[in-house]
Amino acid sequence: MTERTLMLIKPDGVKRGKIGEIIRRIENKGYQIIAMKMVVPTEKLLNLHYAEHVGKSYYPSLVSYMMSGPVVVMIGEGTNIISGWRTLMGETNPTKAAPGTIRGDLGREWEEKAMMNIVHGSDSVLSAEREINLWFT
Numbered sequence: 001m002t003e004r005t006l007m008l009i010k011p012d013g014v015k016r017g018k019i020g021e022i023i024r025r026i027e028n029k030g031y032q033i034i035a036m037k038m039v040v041p042t043e044k045l046l047n048l049h050y051a052e053h054v055g056k057s058y059y060p061s062l063v064s065y066m067m068s069g070p071v072v073v074m075i076g077e078g079t080n081i082i083s084g085w086r087t088l089m090g091e092t093n094p095t096k097a098a099p100g101t102i103r104g105d106l107g108r109e110w111e112e113k114a115m116m117n118i119v120h121g122s123d124s125v126l127s128a129e130r131e132i133n134l135w136f137t
């Protein structure tokens with residue numbers, strides 16, 4: 001099924017100069033980037049984007065991480081891209097993410113409470129639609 005997903009390069013990915021490396025992986029895989037922009041997200045936007053995480057112990061740290069600089073916001077398109085992009089990203093914890101994945105190759109854990117893990121991808125058709133509407137209004 002042709003799907004769309006929301007892809008973010010988080011502030012750590014931008015600061016460390018990995019925009020090109022990440023886009024290269026998306027394009028090498030064969031996915032299309034159909035929209036792209038850079039923004040520093042507001043707390044209001046993050047509260048909506050990460051609604052399921054509000055109130056968790058790591059949440060304040062997650063918000064300051066995500067507001068620490070610009071984020072690259074993209075809409076990707078392709079057959080089964082939602083699951084395919086999450087495979088390219090690797091698992092949430094960059095220490096555990098497999099080598100060969102973006103998080104596994106480019107990320108590591110730091111002393112911050114929130115896990116800084118370079119990229120984001122929607123986890124379902126419903127959340128992709130919701131997140132795309134939040135970031136591209």
Ligand code: CDP
Nearest residue numbers: 058062091092113114115116117120121123
């Ligand atoms: O990003 P992903 O879908 O892999 O993970 P999530 O469970 O939806 O969590 C969203 C983001 O919150 C993660 O990517 C981490 O940056 C952060 N998080 C964290 O810092 N500590 C956790 N225990 C869970 C999530």
Ligand code: MG
Nearest residue numbers: 120121122123
């Ligand atoms: Mg998630």
